[in-house]
Amino acid sequence: MKLTKIFTTMIFVAALVVMAGFAYGATVRVNWNANSESDLGGYKVYYGTRSGTYANVLDVGNTTGADISSLANGYTYYFAVTAYDVSGNESAFSNEASILIPGDAVNDPDDPIAPDPSLPDSDMDGIPDYYEDLWGFDSVNPLDSLMDDDGDGVVNLVEYMAGTSPVDPNHYPYADNVLKDVIGEVGEVIDFSSVNPDGRYSIVPLTDAFPAPAGNSITPQATGAYLYNVLDEDSALVYRVRVSVTEQLTVIGDYEPGSFMELADQMFGIKIDLPANALIRIVPIGIGNVIPEAISAVETGDDALLFDILPFGLVLTEPAVITVDYDKPNPTVQRYDATDDTWVKVGDATAADGKVSFSTDELGTFKVVSGEQDDAPAGGGGGGGGGCFIQTAGF
Structure with a gap:
């Protein structure tokens, strides 16, 4: 599929609707001429507050129009459309269209969403109470800002700041600078x-559980x-x-969007493979706190291999594959859930030739054990954790 015809025609931005009383309440309808290729799969709408640089993307399927909601008042938004075929091949951008959303804000191209500190934010997590209530979040729990309620690989805070919906998996940012x-x-x-x-x-510490910085x-x-x-x-x-x-990093590297990453701890035989579209930003990735079976048997009473994959609680758009050297019989894998302070079984683990492999869409602390084990309390901490401070490193 050549995917060219869409770019010889204009896209149109119309039907601006501003919902009174909503800080980010504008809705814009975007329409475009159809592509006539027989193997057309659908379209994606890219948009943002900088011309030619689009912080958000919406996969709208095989339709020639879309309503883009939750746009900030007082900002100029720029839109472009791409087509993709049934194999997932995506075209270049169409011509660009733009529209100014009426309002009082000043358009800063380096700040796609300008948070309003005057809006009540009881838990100080960056998402005002109104929006937490609107989306069914907890306005007194700051940790839910780092959850991914719609499962699109982008946490709630980033979606709010980008003006996308944290409860719609098809509406997510194209980039993350938050x-x-x-x-x-x-x-x-x-x-x-x-x-x-x-x-x-x-x-400023998000809660009193975190120490205040000394200087910087x-x-x-x-x-x-x-x-x-x-x-x-x-x-x-x-x-x-x-x-x-x-406790101790054994290997560290930087993930870059668009590039496959393999990070391996050669000493303990732990490897993580991240696909090219796992994240929308550059992120440091590390392996650490490795406790081999011989040591963990003394500390925990079981034949477990314990290790951290950092950052704790990092949510991925596409799952990573983790492979570890482990030759004990009937291995199972568990991930530490900091929210409930429990070990949760990872369901898709496979074992062959002394290696155990499994996939995960969230990084954190993992444990490979011999034999079936039910989800169980961690017993005072599980190393690190996603979005929650763990006071001790003991198991």
Whole structure:
């Protein structure tokens, strides 16, 4: 399929509807001329507040129109359309159309959504109470901002900041410049210069469970995920920083969107494969806190291989495949659920030739054990965890 005819025609932006009283309540209808290729699979609408750079994408299927909702007042939005065939091959962008959403905001091209600090936000998670109630979230639980309620691989906070729906899996951002991940070791200085190079922002713990930074850094004394808001001079959210801390990192690398990543710990035989479309941003990936079977048998009473894949709680758009060396009989895999403080069985694990493989769409702490085991309490901590601070590293 050549996918060319769509680009010889115009796309049209019309039927602007502004819903009064909604901070991000504008809806824009986008229409385009149909592609006539026989193996057409559908269309995607790309849009954002910078011409030629689209932070959001919506797969609309085989239709020639779409309503784009939750657009911020006072911003100019730019739209382009692509076509894709039944094999998933995608065309280049169509011509671009734009429209100004009426309102009082000032259009900053580097800030697709301008958070309004005057809106009540009881849990200080960056999502105002109104929207948490609207979407069925918990307005007094800041940790739900890092959950992925619609399962599209993008957490709720990032979707809110991008103006996409956190409860619609077909409506998600094309990029993410909100959530920042840092990984490190217990006792190591974690420097925030990458998100606060001039020291002009305030770095505020998301809850009282996390230590306040000293200057522009922290020195964590326990494993877990440490969460911070980076605020500007108007107390508006700029970034959410998640610091994932393990006892000892054995290997580390950077994932880049569009590129397959393989990261392997040769000493303990642990490998993670991330597909090219697993994430929409650059993220550091690490393996750490590896406790081999011989040691874990003393500490936990079972023949388990324990290890961390960082960042804790990182949600993936496409699942990663993890392979570990493990030759005990009848192996099963469990992932630590920090929310419930339990070990949860990973259902698709396979074993062959002394290796165990499984897929996961969330990183964290894993345990490979010999024999069937039901989901069970972790008994005081499971190493790290996604979105929740774990006070100790003991098992």
